[in-house]
Amino acid sequence: MPRTTSSTSGSVKSTPLALSELHIRLEALDKEHQSLLKQIKRKRTELKNFVEKMRSLATEIFQRATPSLNKMTDLDREIHSLFEEILATRKFGKQTEKNIKAVYRKLQLAGIISPKRDRELEEPDLDELFENLQQDNDFSQGGEQRYQNWGGQQGFSSAAEINKDESRKIRQTFLKLAEIFHPDKVTDSETQMYHTEIMKEINKAYQEGDLARLLEIEKQHELGEYIDNNNEDDLTRKCKTLEQQNQILKNQYENLKRELRQAKNTPEGAMVSDARKAAKQGIDSIDMMLETIEAQMTIVTQIRDFVQDFKEEKITIKEFLGGPAVLHSLNQEMMEDILEQMLSELDRVVIF
Template sequence: MPKKTKSASPKSTNPTLALSDLHIYLESLEKDHQSILKKIKKKRTELNNFVERMRDIATEMFQKSSPIFQKRADLDQEIHAIFTEIFTTRKFGKQTQKKIESLYMSLQMEGIISPKALGEEEDDDDPELDELFENPEFNDDENHQNRHQYWYSQDELETASAPRTEDSKKVRQTFLKLAEIFHPDKVQDPDTHKSHTEIMKEINKAYQEGDLARLLEIENQHQLGENIDNNNEDDLTRRCKKLEQQNEILKNQYDKLRQELSLAKNTPEGSMVSDFRKAKKQGFDPIDLMLKTLDSQINVIEEIRDFVQAFKDKKMTIKEFLEGPESLRDSSDEMMEALLEEIMEELGGVIIFQ
């Protein structure tokens, strides 16, 4: 009787087991995906709120201190004008003239009044400030959009000359998918056109900022995710691969947001926000304190103006004039230097925040 031979065991993988593993893995990827999206949204909100707080503080400082700085600028011009009149209407000996000129220059060198060479014409305009505040980059929302259009153009130029990174490819693919669906020119209905226009603004903004998370949020809001067959191994594998790539890009985006927030907090403006919070907890208003300090500094400059005016009007002797105002004679050099340093720092800070 012939021996029975054993049939070979099938080597193919159990499809049910393979699908089960893919389902578990896909569920894990989707969980990570949603978690990263939430973290990005939270960190983006934190960054935006922090930047907005910096702007609010800077705006409040500028608005409240502007009258004081304008008064300081007026006093500065007055003092220069009085010295000009002294030099043009009064006659002094050579030594006395040099001493008065030296005192005038000392006020400039110490920062009490602005630098101005003897005989120099008045010029109310500061070309550097004019250039700063007339630069469209600092002005309005329209120019903000123009900058975005410029960046978009640059992105297209760079693409023509250099290969895209994997991150930018995924961002662009998602952008093109959404743009194809929501481009306003593809619809005729006025209400739909208006709705698509607003959505397209969000899509463009997210694309220009490389914000894949926001693009995916828009995609999810409008339920545009791809349909997959949960019993099809190829569909599940393709979906897993797509999520793997997206999650990696989203992790990079989250890390960048963290870095941006850290950098913002380490700037002088960011430190100012921290200092304001500490001051509020301690029960005092740092802006009010700053304004009181500025007022005290203005009082010193007003005294100098009155002192120089009195000499011009011949209400004091040359000797008394060269000795300087009484308040300055009574103050130590260190205190005066610290006062002047505060003036210049606060003036510079207000200009920067403007």
């Protein structure tokens, strides 16, 4: 009789060599996994501390600078009111009125006072513009527009960019934890309170796309799946899971690094860096900023007094168009530096 062969459909038994290779691979992936979790935790803490420092510094600046800023605001309003009253109550020739309006406009363009929306002031005729270009370097001569909003705010926000596959993995981990820790799953009031607190952390991590935190919670409560170290399928599945998680963790770590860079590159972040450098030299950076504001306030006060004198006809039109002594006593370049530094510092005052 011819010899017959039969085929078996049973699973192929894993060889010791295959299991050994999987063990080595799993160990390497797990080592990388733990390292990524630690890096993310450190970087997350670094970002949190830096943002808190930004907020505390901005709050301190606001509190200490508020009196000076209020005085600057009052001076600004006074100068605007004086010019409005001068132009409304005094009678001038056509050219003289143009020159006075030019003075008013140049103060706004130079950033010494805030800009006022006035079509007549903002849109001078072309003849006047060409005349201004030919004028000598006196008080009524124009300059480049440097105005920036006093006390302007710039918010800082950055969301992690998560692709669909990563989002799915994070959601799977979230659902697994939610299934275990949802308060409605238990009846004991004490356990419900405990689960409620854990679910707050789980929800926060899920909303922020923070897989690392979800895995930390999972590990903290020893919820990892059972792996048979002698089963090739279990080991292969675990390796694949770790590879996917590690890739997401790498992306999360890069996102955290990018967010920290973005925070440091904001005006508020630059203030933190400058404050730290100044502190190492024993310098209070906020005191320096306040001194700059006080210096600018002195200049603006003298300009206010100068306009007030013109309103009260204590000085002639010629003297007024010649400009106040405070501007003539300062080198033009020095004046620009003071204004730019002062406005730059004011723009960094942010309330979180």
